[in-house]
Structure formats: C-alpha cells, structure tokens
Amino acid sequence: MLPKRRSCGEGGRRGDPVISCDVTTPAILWFRRDLRLYDHAALLAAARRSESVLAVFVLDDNLLRPAGASRRDFLYGCLRELDERLGHRLLLRHGDPAEVLPELAERVGAGSVHVSADTNPYGSRRDERVRDALRERGVDWEVTGSPYAVTPGRITKADGNPYKVFTPFRRAWSEHGWPPPAETGVDTVDWMSPEGLDGVPVPDGEQAAAPDLPPPGETNALRRWDGFVESGLPEYDQQRDRPDIAGTSRMSAYLHLGCVHPRTMLRDLSQLDHHGAGSYRNELAFREFYADVLWNWPDSARYNFDTRFDRMPLDTGSEANTLFDIWCAGRTGFPIVDAGMRQLLQEGWMHNRVRMIVASFLVKDLHLPWWWGARHFMLHLVDGDLASNQHGWQWAAGSGTDAAPYFRIFNPTTQGERFDPSGEYVRRYVSELRDVGGKRVHQPWKFDGAQAPDYPAPVVDHSHERQEALARYGRIKNS
Incomplete structure (x- = not known):
C-alpha cells in the first residue's frame, strides 16, 4: 500500500527525516545489502520523499573482487530476481559509487538518494565519499535502517x-x-524507467559448473x-x-x-x-x-581483538604454506575436516558446526594464522559476511570476544563421531570413504588401507599438536 504523502517541511513519526523538497522531485533508492521490496525502511523513506523513484545497484569492483565466484553468482541471481519484480526497472551501473550516484542524480534531477546503512569498514568510508559528492551538488543523502x-x-x-x-x-x-x-512492496512508489541511463546487464554466472547455490x-x-x-x-x-x-x-x-x-x-x-x-x-x-x-572496532576484521595474541607463536614458511594448501583442499587425513573443506569448495557453504571444527584444526593443530582461514572462507562462502566470518574465526583462535577458552581444542575425530554419528556427512563429501560403513569412517587409519587406498594419512598427530597448542597458549594467557 502506498504510504500517505507528506508535504515539504513536514515530519512524520519520531525519527523520520524532515522533508525539504517538492515530492514531484525524483529520488534514487540505491540498493546494496537490501535486495528485497518487503520490509524495506529506506524504500519507505523514499516514498515519503518522492512520488517517483529510480532503483539503482552499483557493481563495485572493491566488493566484487574479494567476493569469490559463488557469492558473485548468487548476487547476480538476486539482482535478476529483483529486476524482474521491478518490471525490469532496476538500473545497474559499473564503477565507483562516488562517481556513479552524483552523475545519475544530476541526470534525473533527483533531490535525494536513499540507502540502508552499511556499517562495514569499507562501506562506511565509501558512503562518506558518496554523501560528500552528493552534497556538493545539493542532493540530500538519507540513511534509513540497516x-x-x-x-x-x-x-x-x-x-x-x-x-x-x-x-x-x-x-x-x-x-x-x-x-x-x-x-x-513493488507498489510503494512509481519506479522510474532506467531507459537511456547507460545501464549494464546483470553479469552472467562465472562458474561453468556452478555449486549448489540456494535459489x-x-x-x-x-x-x-x-x-x-x-x-x-x-x-x-x-x-x-x-x-x-x-x-x-x-x-x-x-x-x-x-x-x-x-x-x-x-x-x-x-x-x-x-x-x-x-x-x-x-x-x-x-x-x-x-x-x-x-x-x-573495525580493525578486528584484520587484527587480533585480544592484543595479547599478537605474541602467539605461529608457523610460517614453506612447510606452513604446504599444510595450508592441504587444509584448503580437504586432504588432511581427518575425515570430518576434509568433508567440510570439500563441501565449501563444492557448494560455497559449510555447516556451522563443521566451520568450528575446521577452524580449530587450522589454528590449533596446524598452528597457522586465523586470518589465513578467514580469507579462504571469504573467498568461497556464498554467505561470506565480514563481521560474522572474522569474529567467528577469532572465537576459534581464542583471540576474539567471547572467545573459546585457549584449552578448548576440538578433537576432530571425536567431533566427527559425536555430530556425524553414522558417518553420512563424511561419505557425502569424501568419495574415497564412501564404501566405509558406520562411524568407522571417522578413523580410517584403523582399518586396512585397501578399503580407501587414495585417502591420505593424517598430516599431524592430534594428541601431540594439542599439547603444542596448549604450550603456546600458556605463554600468553597470563601476560
């Protein structure tokens, strides 16, 4: 239902922006992490400001490059669906938003640009540049919701x-x-046609054999x-x-x-x-x-939240790089870890319990930096969210807020037996173990190698590495 229009200078509910222009002046709704029409506070604010709204999405290389193919493909699918619901009136532009939005506002005579807040570090800096560029042209910048x-x-x-x-x-x-x-909803405003505004088509999917992305x-x-x-x-x-x-x-x-x-x-x-x-x-x-x-604490996306962990001894060098590559490929010899890492590569997703298991293995069995794993996850996860991903990894490493106690070191074998008791999850993703029945699949080193000749032996001894991790954590826990 179209909300009641307000005259210029009139306020609405407490917290609503005060309108300062003619409602016949077009507005721009810049979609970002709000690819929907229902329950959209910024859309409601645009409707109160103007009778005609231009829907815009900017393909920003600063966000697309680190996203990985799975997340980009899912984004493109969501943009197609949104465009269809808008009657193909979603304008896509490729470039720097601080250049694209002011230029568009000038071309359509927009008096305001409406957005949902972006509180990530890059988004906050980008929005400051866009806001300043718009204000130089007399265009209002209105942030509503998040x-x-x-x-x-x-x-x-x-x-x-x-x-x-x-x-x-x-x-x-x-x-x-x-x-x-x-x-x-779609009828909340009159959507402007993007014809003649130099839009670009939604990019095609990048993966020839796309993973099982959600619709x-x-x-x-x-x-x-x-x-x-x-x-x-x-x-x-x-x-x-x-x-x-x-x-x-x-x-x-x-x-x-x-x-x-x-x-x-x-x-x-x-x-x-x-x-x-x-x-x-x-x-x-x-x-x-x-x-x-x-x-x-925007720096917590890259650095230890608990700065004591800056002194944590970590492995680096060629051997560490080799172990990291083995972990990424799902060839560690620990079935639950390998199943999770292969699920990530195949589907662009991993079950949350398994995310904790593979993270613990990287930082406490292999003694590698948590940010290596966080970067790998962000590259492949379709749901890669900077705040949740980085702080989830810091939880596993013990360096974050509400971190796992340093002495909590997941045993990948017992974790597999507890949360995948029949071995079904492992068999689903580790093809070398598909003929091994029951929970025996979690300890392949105990049966004749002929049953799984291509599956690797464990790259480390968990009991030994657990003691090594405890020793390293012990050096900093009271510092």
Whole structure:
C-alpha cells in the first residue's frame, strides 16, 4: 500500500527525516545489502520523499573482487530476481559509487538518494565519499535502517561504552527492541524507467559448473523461511549441530544480501513458544553482536581483538604454506575436516558446526594464522559476511570476544563421531570413504588401507599438536 504523502517541511513519526523538497522531485533508492521490496525502511523513506523513484545497484569492483565466484553468482541471481519484480526497472551501473550516484542524480534531477546503512569498514568510508559528492551538488543523502534489527552502534552499556561480551549484549539488544516490519512492496512508489541511463546487464554466472547455490532472491528467501518455520524450527535446537541432516535454515546467504530482513524473521519467532525459536533468535542476536563489534572496532576484521595474541607463536614458511594448501583442499587425513573443506569448495557453504571444527584444526593443530582461514572462507562462502566470518574465526583462535577458552581444542575425530554419528556427512563429501560403513569412517587409519587406498594419512598427530597448542597458549594467557 502506498504510504500517505507528506508535504515539504513536514515530519512524520519520531525519527523520520524532515522533508525539504517538492515530492514531484525524483529520488534514487540505491540498493546494496537490501535486495528485497518487503520490509524495506529506506524504500519507505523514499516514498515519503518522492512520488517517483529510480532503483539503482552499483557493481563495485572493491566488493566484487574479494567476493569469490559463488557469492558473485548468487548476487547476480538476486539482482535478476529483483529486476524482474521491478518490471525490469532496476538500473545497474559499473564503477565507483562516488562517481556513479552524483552523475545519475544530476541526470534525473533527483533531490535525494536513499540507502540502508552499511556499517562495514569499507562501506562506511565509501558512503562518506558518496554523501560528500552528493552534497556538493545539493542532493540530500538519507540513511534509513540497516541490514540488522538494531543498527550497529546503537546499543551501549550504561557508561556509553560498547559491549565486548555477547550475553549482556543480547540482553540489552532484546530490551532495546526494534520496530515492526515496514509495509513496503513493488507498489510503494512509481519506479522510474532506467531507459537511456547507460545501464549494464546483470553479469552472467562465472562458474561453468556452478555449486549448489540456494535459489536466489526475495521470493525464494521468504519461501525457504516459511518452510523452515513450519517444519525445521521446532527441532532446530536439537538438530542444528548435525551436519549429516538438514537441521539448519540455510538462510545465511539471504540474510547477507538482505533478501529478507531479520526484523521479519524476529516477528515470526516472537509468535512461537518453543526451544527452537529461542535458539534461532539467539543466533540472530550473535549476528547482530558481531556486526556491532566490527562497527566499534573495525580493525578486528584484520587484527587480533585480544592484543595479547599478537605474541602467539605461529608457523610460517614453506612447510606452513604446504599444510595450508592441504587444509584448503580437504586432504588432511581427518575425515570430518576434509568433508567440510570439500563441501565449501563444492557448494560455497559449510555447516556451522563443521566451520568450528575446521577452524580449530587450522589454528590449533596446524598452528597457522586465523586470518589465513578467514580469507579462504571469504573467498568461497556464498554467505561470506565480514563481521560474522572474522569474529567467528577469532572465537576459534581464542583471540576474539567471547572467545573459546585457549584449552578448548576440538578433537576432530571425536567431533566427527559425536555430530556425524553414522558417518553420512563424511561419505557425502569424501568419495574415497564412501564404501566405509558406520562411524568407522571417522578413523580410517584403523582399518586396512585397501578399503580407501587414495585417502591420505593424517598430516599431524592430534594428541601431540594439542599439547603444542596448549604450550603456546600458556605463554600468553597470563601476560
């Protein structure tokens, strides 16, 4: 439903921008990590500002280059779906947003550019440049909402400092609350035609044999979410750690690109009263916590949050590089680790429990830098989110907020036996072990090598490397 128009100079609800121009002046809605039409606060703000809106997405090489083929292909699919829903009125441009947006605003006579906040380090710097370039041309820059229920930076302790520990953050986050979903859709505004504005087509997929990416776009995101709420959520708290079964929602890629807003999901969760809903809400809170940490400490994307870990002895050199390549390829000789790394390469995704297992193996069995693994994940993950990825890796390394205790070192064999008890997950991704039945698959070194002649022997002795990791952590834990 089209929202009520407001006259210039008129305010709306508390926090709404004050309108300062004629509603007949066009506006631009710059889509970023908000590739949807429902529950879109910036779209609602644009509708209050103007009767005609130009939908724009800028293909920015600074974001595309490090994304990896899986994430780029999923992005392109989401853009196609959004363009179709807009009646092919989504304008794509390729270039520097600080040059593209001001030029477009001048060509269409736009009085304002509307966005959802981007709180990542690069996005914040880029948006400052775009805002300044627009203001030089007399074009307003309006930020409304973000990819989070509570925009990073808004929740602080009583003394005004940000939270470093998840549990009190989650409590404050819940108490802070969030508005209901914005009632927006394709009919909220009159979308301008991009004809004659030098748009480019959505790029084709880059991978000849594309991985099993989730079906892209808002429609598929909402369909998947509705199906999960009905059939998967009640058992989520019991099944989410099992990679051998479909116990998770697989919503992470949709959340990353904003095909669905967490506010929509939280509304649905609030109407349910079972452990699965509470557990899922907790995971959404973790996503918001890590985004808040990145906003307050942007260097935590690259450096140890706990600076004591700057003194942690790490392996480097040719042997370390070789072990890293073996880990990346899924050839470590530890089945659950190899299954996870091969799933990542094949599907652009990895089960969250397995992400923790392979991360622990890299930093505590191979003694390699966490940022090597984080960079590899960001290259291949379709849901690669800077805040969640980097801080998840720091959790595994012990150097982050709420980090795993230094003495918590996952045993990859017992982790596999516990969370993949039948061995189904390993057999699915490690072809050399597909003929090995039951949980025996987690200890292939115990049976005749003839059953799996092509599967490698373990690259390290876990018991020995565990003691080595404890010794290294012991050198810094009291420093």
